[in-house]
Amino acid sequence: MLKNDVFLLYPPGYSGNYLQWIINVSERDSAARTVQDPLLPDGTTHGFVRRPTHLGLMRLLQWMLKNNPEKPQTYIVNAFQHPTSWHMHSAYGAFFMLHARPNCAVVNIYADTDDEIKHGALNTYTKWPTFFDSTVYFGDYGFDLWGSDKPATIKDRNHLYDSWKKDFPINPNSNFWEEFDYNTEANRLWYESRNKLQPWEINETEYTTCDSIAKERILNIRLTDILKDRFLEDIFVPWVDSQHIGEFDWTHALSYHLTYVAAQKNIIWFEAIKQFRQLQIVDKFLLSNSLVQAFVLEELGDRLQALPDWRDQSIEEILQQFNYQIKI
Numbered sequence: 001m002l003k004n005d006v007f008l009l010y011p012p013g014y015s016g017n018y019l020q021w022i023i024n025v026s027e028r029d030s031a032a033r034t035v036q037d038p039l040l041p042d043g044t045t046h047g048f049v050r051r052p053t054h055l056g057l058m059r060l061l062q063w064m065l066k067n068n069p070e071k072p073q074t075y076i077v078n079a080f081q082h083p084t085s086w087h088m089h090s091a092y093g094a095f096f097m098l099h100a101r102p103n104c105a106v107v108n109i110y111a112d113t114d115d116e117i118k119h120g121a122l123n124t125y126t127k128w129p130t131f132f133d134s135t136v137y138f139g140d141y142g143f144d145l146w147g148s149d150k151p152a153t154i155k156d157r158n159h160l161y162d163s164w165k166k167d168f169p170i171n172p173n174s175n176f177w178e179e180f181d182y183n184t185e186a187n188r189l190w191y192e193s194r195n196k197l198q199p200w201e202i203n204e205t206e207y208t209t210c211d212s213i214a215k216e217r218i219l220n221i222r223l224t225d226i227l228k229d230r231f232l233e234d235i236f237v238p239w240v241d242s243q244h245i246g247e248f249d250w251t252h253a254l255s256y257h258l259t260y261v262a263a264q265k266n267i268i269w270f271e272a273i274k275q276f277r278q279l280q281i282v283d284k285f286l287l288s289n290s291l292v293q294a295f296v297l298e299e300l301g302d303r304l305q306a307l308p309d310w311r312d313q314s315i316e317e318i319l320q321q322f323n324y325q326i327k328i
Contacts, residue, residue, distance in 0.1 A: 001029045002072040002246045007097045009079040009090040010109035011169035013123025015226045018260055020074045021048040028247040043263045044127050054078050057093050080169035090171050091179035094218055099208045105243045106218045110173040116224050118295050121168040122266045125291045156290035158311050161297050184210055227267060232257050282319055282326040
């Protein structure tokens with residue numbers, strides 16, 4: 001049995017469910033209740049049923065209050081840079097959980113570069129478009145985000161070209177620790193002032209002081225690191241073992257990792273866009289759906305805006321006018 005809770009913070013498409021499965025299939029007591037092969041044809045590991053499912057922080061608290069879990073377990077928390085709801089930020093989630101459960105372990109998965117962010121967006125689009133259908137914030141676009149596996153359309157491509165940065169959940173690393181420290185400092189000021197004036201109400205018996213917050217309980221990792229062959233051996237397993245949160249046998253997880261990596265079809269994005277930039281070669285992957293076509297158009301920069309009526313043209317017609325070689 002796990003000794004302490006584990007919270008994994010990430011947006012859809014960032015492989016957090018896979019890491020949750022890794023812990024559950026490797027921990028001595030939960031292994032027997034965990035499916036050995038969680039991969040589905042879409043590249044997700046949702047053959048492993050999540051309880052609770054991937055929830056934002058507030059919905060996770062609702063679930064915990066309703067279900068009253070009695071034992072430590074793993075939790076996947078939907079976290080990203082929301083334009084209006086700061087409690088969706090991963091830095092706030094990490095701060096919140098470590099103040100509520102000081103002995104818990106927290107994993108934050110981020111995308112750092114522009115290409116990594118686009119890779120995460122492609123994963124959201126192709127692997128978990130449920131995100132858009134279930135989120136009021138995004139409203140009704142008048143087109144079908146569920147259709148990520150259908151042939152690309154000019155209408156969807158143009159919409160995504162204009163708005164993908166606003167529409168897609170992104171978890172950058174640019175100010176994670178600064179925001180975490182800000183939240184911790186705000187809590188320290190509250191606690192110390194109240195403890196000084198009303199110590200019979202606010203004390204360390206019922207509240208977490210800042211002195212007990214240990215940053216080493218947080219693993220801050222890049223999405224692309226998870227896709228490396230030796231990610232488990234070099235990064236994840238040593239960190240989990242250092243937290244002393246359970247008894248683990250990593251044998252199955254270590255042998256399964258390359259199977260998971262091979263199933264991630266959007267990995268080709270990195271090599272395909274490199275060839276596009278350096279050799280003007282268009283891999284068929286770059287034409288495969290409306291979102292990746294929007295990314296290709298973005299690569300053209302000001303040249304695209306100088307092209308008359310590009311919004312009415314197919315991606316092939318546009319690229320041929322700039323002498324790109326389209327691979328069949």
